[in-house]
Amino acid sequence: MKLLTRTNRYYLGLSATLFVLGTGLLYEGLQHALAHEVDEQLQQQRTYLTARIRRAGALPTIALPQELTIDGPTRSESLRDTVIFDPVEREPVPFRVISFPVVVRSQVHWLTLRKSLLETEDVLKVVMGVMLAVMTLLFSSLLLLNRWLSRWLWAPFRRTLQALRGFQLQQPESLALPATPIDEFSELNQAVAQLTQRVAADYRALKEFTENAAHETQTPLAIMQARLEQLVQDPELPERTLGAVQDVYRAARRLSRLHQALTLLSKIENRQFNAGVPVSLDGVVREKLRQLQDFLEDKDIEPQVTLLTPVSVTMHPALAESLVGNLLQNAVNHNVRGGLLRVNLSPAALEITNTGPELHSDPMLLLGRFRKHNAASDSPGLGLSIAEQICTYYGFSLSYAYAPAGHLHTLRVAF
Incomplete structure (x- = not known):
């Protein structure tokens, strides 16, 4: 009211x-x-x-x-x-x-x-x-x-509210609020202007730190992986040392995936992606399934894909690929050999159902960071968290349901 x-x-x-x-x-x-x-x-x-x-x-x-x-x-x-x-x-x-x-x-x-x-x-x-x-x-x-x-009398307040709604942290200029002869609204404008300046400064500092950290850590990780690949392929490497090098190589790859996932999460939370464009989501689904074809064949999984009509969603192309890719990869990685993988895409929602391990807790908890079905898995446990952040970014709704009959896991993104 x-x-x-x-x-x-x-x-x-x-x-x-x-x-x-x-x-x-x-x-x-x-x-x-x-x-x-x-x-x-x-x-x-x-x-x-x-x-x-x-x-x-x-x-x-x-x-x-x-x-x-x-x-x-x-x-x-x-x-x-x-x-x-x-x-x-x-x-x-x-x-x-x-x-x-x-x-x-x-x-x-x-x-x-x-x-x-x-x-x-x-x-x-x-x-x-x-x-x-x-x-x-x-x-x-x-x-x-x-x-x-x-x-x-309330016109200055409405102008201030309109300016706040149009304010973007990415814009270089500070928030400009119109002057008002009313003392209370003038004090409010001053407080809001100071607050937005501090928030913008913190945002720029965090963005700069994230970019620097991503750049400075990615390069050493890439060098480590390249050197370790060379060592693993070296035929003169002793057998006892080869096992230790392979362990270090797997840890480096895991650290690299973790670094990429955390960097992507940070960028999403800081809203560092540009405005979205119409993306053909059915094309993204087909492309991601093609990329996962080797993993599907390895687990003897024949996906059941239902694409009713071409579906276009306004998103950043990279985030659309990340959303679909993480959901499909999660459905493949946690599936069983010869299991079920059903993908349904309609203008209202994207629904992915797969067989998997039995759950004894609320499946929605798995959308949190570093939450995994199997604690011993090499996965960093950030795939579903990234998908949830992308859905929140664009106002979508991500739900996770589990049916004990058949151990069916269903992830549904409602547009």
Whole structure:
């Protein structure tokens, strides 16, 4: 939920509560004031009639029976409300009534004065209608004004957010944020600019270190492998020394693969690859299967390949080859002789199923670094980790499922 929406809800909730309470209090207050005014008018008429009867010594003439009754059924002094049917309006009409005694020629007569409350109800309706209209207009104006002010006041924040979304660590220029007269947003821009400068500096230092380390270690490893290959092929090398040299050669090759895998992981995590291009993934699958043909024949595996339609995915070509290659190589290396290898490619996903060793733990744990089926394997245990990093880089989803029936391992990349 947006901040403006949440604050507007609180404002409207508080305003509505106060409006309801204020309307109720105003209604009760007006009703009480109007009733008090009617009572005062009745008391004034009583005083006037009493004085007039005392001077004239006779009862007044009744002009309107609804307003004055002489010697009616009421024989007690009171001030009350009543309802009388109006033949003109053809509906019951509320009245305020006062009854009092007067003495004319030593005889007691009871007078009843009435005053209609329709006028007070009309006044209440007018006042409440005006108040509702004013409050509705006020709420609408406040809401529109608040929305306009929020857009205007929060515009610097949105510009800063847009600049952050477009910021790339690979770009040489620093993050440029527009100036703002609002102190809080100005402080935020300064803090964000300093933070991005530090992050960019750390990124450049890490990138430089990774490139230097990759270059400086790859060359000695290549020299070691070349020299060790020469020693292994030397016919004059003693048998006892040959075994030790072969062990060192295998360790050097393993170290070289580990170095390449870690370097690739570092580049992926540091987002050092350029923007992707459309890559024909079905072509990559065919090429990788062709490269693994010798390994497949060695294990007597006949792959079942289903390529429904040509599938194009926007990726860096090297990362596409690495993703498919690591998944297929994992399916071949951990397969059994004469086992199953099924490859299904569709526009929605790439799915690779193979037979393999039995699992007793969560297969998703094997996507972590240096996790292997067999701890004694020469594999560095980074193939699936590299595949997962590539999927994360492009927003794909990599899942690992294991079916005990048949010991089937399934890796699925959803695009």
